[in-house]
Amino acid sequence: MHRRTVEDRVVDTVNTGLLLLMALVTMYPFYYLIIISFNNGLDSSLGGIYFWPRAFTLSNYEKFLSDPKWLMAFGVSGLRTVVGAAITIFFTCLTAYGLAYRNLVFQKVYFSFFIIAMYTSGGLIPYYVVLRSLGLLNTFWVYVVPGAVTIFFLVIAVSFFREIPPEMEESARIDGASDLTIFFRMILPVSKPLIAAMGLFVGVGQWNAWMDSAYFVNKDGLRTLTYRMMEVINQGMMPTDLATAERAAAITGVTTFSIQVTAMVIAVVPILLVYPFLQKYFVQGIMIGSVKG
């Protein structure tokens, strides 16, 4: 451990300064959204709000949190995050464990199959038709079943499982354990970092998804929180072709910026609260799949 020279201190100060500046620049826009959401809508349209709300109000939040549609959407989003993450973790790990077996026949074929699927897609319309033929449209399962195996994490999980010493498995086999017993009783408990990383990544993806809620579902009770947010944002954006603008010319009580922003904050805050605590697992988990010395 060498002594800290002047050069060290200078570099540290400059580093810290620059990083603080970057942190401020990235965090300020979100902070701005939060203060606007707590500000009266009409007053927000006057502009000039920078550090704290000028006309503090909770009415924007009241509007959403008292709306049963929003509470329902909150429930749907939460449910799909938990169920979706659980299903994805289970099936991805199961598939990865199978593929991790070094002497697997047709291993290369399976891998090519998956990698091709990862990079290519039939497009939105064929996807829609496939979902329809599987009877998934307009059900909760359209949220969690199509994404049940994530190829990205499949590959990471395969590398991870290959790292596990084969001696562990062999000793278990000698004791008479079957493949599935080994998987559930030995492999999974050891893979906690991987599972945490996968859970977080997939969970965030599930929370943020709104396109499937928009295109593949039309039951009101199945809409997600982010879809509701999009609804509010869309409502504030009447198109500007002349015919529509004329129709909209005299409309008052239009969705104000404050309302739109409140919708955004409500949709983002829950996941934002969870993420920082799980971030270390995320980094660990991703690195786990990398090449070891």
Added chain:
Amino acid sequence: MKKKIVQTTLATTLAVAMLTACAGGNNGGTGGNAGSTQPGAAESDKGGEQEIVELDLFVNMSWWPLKDWSGKVPEEITKRTGIKLNIQVAADDKQLPLLIASGDLPDLVYTATDLTRMAHSDVSYSLNELIAEYAPDFEISPERIGVNTMPDGNFYTIRNAFSTEQEWKDNPKALPGANSMSYRQDIMEELGNPELNTLDDLMSILGQVKAKYPDMVPLVWDKEQIGQHLRIHYGLKKSRGFVDIDGAAQYYLKDKNYLDYYLYMNRLYREGYMLAENFTFKDGQQDDQYVLNGQAFAHGSGNADTTNAQLEELGKPFRMTQVAKLLSDKAAIPMGGSGWAGLYITKNNKNPEAALKLLQFMYSEEGQQLGLYGIEGEDWTWNEAEKYPVMNYDFNNTDVQTQMGVVWWGLLASSGVNEALQRFVPDSQMTKWGLAAREALVFNPALGLVSTEPDTEEQTIEAQIENMVKTEEVRIYLAATEEEARAQYAALLEKAESLGLSKLEEWATAKYKEYQQNF
């Protein structure tokens, strides 16, 4: 051995399962009855004796304020027709093409775009066939049939917002929603209430404002409607369309007044009466900010009635006044399109007869008035002397509209005139402007019908020119001298030529002459 059997069985089962997944046909798409699962959702059997038919309606406007079939107006429509609608509002503009391509359209579609795609025998029922079969008593005006007829001779919808010249003439209180301009009343008074009768007057007033109040922005525009109010005073179209020059259909930019309009706008910029920054506003609220904060004198697209209500709420000491007269004898508002949006009865419709009955009701005077205005006697009354509906509620407030379910469902098949009559509110500033703007309406239905079809060369040319104009037009506005502005205008037209303008005009003239024969 046992293990091998188990493994083989599992593998075979998996393979078979994969194959069956490929086979399965249409497993009940989203076209089915997608009722709401919320608590408190409307019961489906309120009609009593009449059996309520439920149909799914897809509204292809993501900003549509009414998200469901609730409120006293929809309930009344259901009572009178026996039909209840399950509403789905589009999330974006890709959703309808997806539904069309996958063949999974709901019973009804209401859209202002993708009209030609919807008006196809594979996608929707043609109304003439349905009328012949289920409702021979359904009478539609020949003009409306004419403007909605497709090349295959059928018509698939009756677009709303359309009225003939005679209908507009017969309803003197029908006001077009023409782009407006408002200005600070108190500052006008401080300048000594100068005359505002011509565009030159406007220029001079803005000059006086600039001289006396150097910190104020004389004129601020709504981001998407820059210059639109002035186009009315010059009688010009915006973005797309054609004008009749010596019998031929020429691109709207070649209108004889267009250069004058551009030079006027350019002068506004050069004299500092409008900001270059106006072209970079990020949303429709930035101009409002200037106005509400008292930093702007005149507001392009400004609606004095709504702005004044906001100023009152904010406790500001000043108020806005509407420009309520035409400022030039060249003023004109070109009319003559074929309407705005249309309701289509798709081939997936489980009850075309009921759907047609709904359309018939919404097209009737009774249905239009119910949908647009509300329940007669309760929400509005008809002023027989002046021939306009008097609203008993704040019909411009979206919260009220959503709660009552009023105004918007009326648009399913309403006429331009009925929609326009609602705007008439005696003593309101916008009404004064509307009455003045009425005088400028000019009709050329044949020309208004000339519109490019999707997937044709003409539409590609038109779209390319439109994109080009959007960016290049700004050069004219921001030119440093008048000569440069003229040169930029000439350059704009040249660029349009190089993108195939003559071909487009040739096609348009041929179409124009064809349509003229129908009128």
